[in-house]
Amino acid sequence: MFSVKKALEESYGYLFEPLFLEEIEKVGALKRVPKGEQLIEIGDLITMMPLVLDGAVKILREDTKGDELLLYFIEKSDTCAMTLSCCLGNKKSEIRAVAETDTTLLFIPIAQMDIWMSKYKSWQRYILDSYHTRVMELLETVDTLAFLKMDERLLKHLQDKAKVSHDDVLHTTHQDIAYDLHTSRVVVSRLLKQLEREGKIKMDRNKITVLEL
DNA sequence: ACATTAAGTGATT
């Protein structure tokens, strides 16, 4: 039996005081989404803010042709920074969010944000810190894009995927990886082969084992 | 057995 209270305590207990946790539990709407399900589409109006209780969500940007590029993952005890900026200006989402693994989320109505902002110092801190870590993560992504070659990007991506799913065996296809990295399947296949030769990964059909973490 | 989907390869830009 799944308990919101327990999950909250586990993921956010060190951040918020017990009384506040109870309030979150009361106000939040629990949602569980299976791997691969889309949570937010570009252009969507944001009305709820998600707190990740378990699992991981990948955040993607889309180019003019409809191809996508992975920006970063958000995990347990994270929230979507994009949502935060959307809430302030009541703007539409600039990103797409897709469940990377089976994920459990708690949705908070954005109206609560303001209330908690003035009521709880711990919430203030949390939002500010979230913003900060998100900016840093984005910077890291920019660095990766600008300075790393495709083979290095690929390996890093595999390691990130393994990290967020808490499993060094990835159940994915070359094509899916190609979408995330915004490249072609052929390139991914060839570089994976190379990584396998170097002993950094092991491949099977629909399965990649990351050996170097 | 056949169709579909994933992955491997060589050649070209």
Next chain:
DNA sequence: AATCACTTAATGT
């Protein structure tokens, strides 16, 4: 590193 054209291998019906 991308794209094309083609092959091979695995999987579903």
